[in-house]
Amino acid sequence: MIIAVDGPTASGKGTLAKALAAHYSLPFLDTGLLYRAVGRQVQLRQGNADDAADALAGCDFPDSLLNDPILRTEEVGGLASRVSIHPEVRAALNKRQVDFANQPGGALLDGRDIGTVIAPHANVKLFVTAPAEIRAQRRHDEMRRQGMNVDFANILSDIRLRDERDMGRADAPLKPAEDALLLDTGDLTIGDAVQAAISLVESRLRTH
DSSP states (O other): OEEEEEOOTTSSHHHHHHHHHHHTTOOEEEHHHHHHHHHHHHHHTTOOTTSHHHHHHTTOOOGGGGGOGGGGSHHHHHHHHHHTTOHHHHHHHHHHHHHHHTSTTOEEEEESSIIIIIOTTOSEEEEEEOOHHHHHHHHHHHHHHTTOOOOHHHHHHHHHHHHHHHHHOSSSOSOOOTTOEEEEOTTOOHHHHHHHHHHHHHHHHHTO
């Protein structure tokens, strides 16, 4: 069984994807982490994330970088969104993702284009979303808990910019697959969102 989980930043898709992977005992890949690693590698090489050649060179990152906590920072998230615009970068990372999705026994992947590009044949496709203001508030609260001094307006602006970039790119834009099941987590607790996601997966499995 292959489950694809897509959605914009801070929608809760990562939390839901991990919970679903555990529930169904499926190998899990956070594909956004690959793009974050590319962005970080470009930064380490003092390159320009908006330059296609620099971004492509960043695809040659060491696997150990995937374990670096710095990849989860807002700064690196912004770099990931910038490098993901380049078709050359997406092509370089696609094979790794497709191979993971098609491994024997199935897999669960979360990202921006899993249901539309990486695994259009997935048994279940979820598109997780929430209003930008709620996503910004979640990110703001999370960063405050980590001791960071952050400004809500800046976070909201960054999220809207990332949405615009991810949805507006010419190559594999962020959008729900035609047969994706939509889950708005805006008014849901984490526990309720997980239960809703499991229910959606079960409903799709029953009809296929």
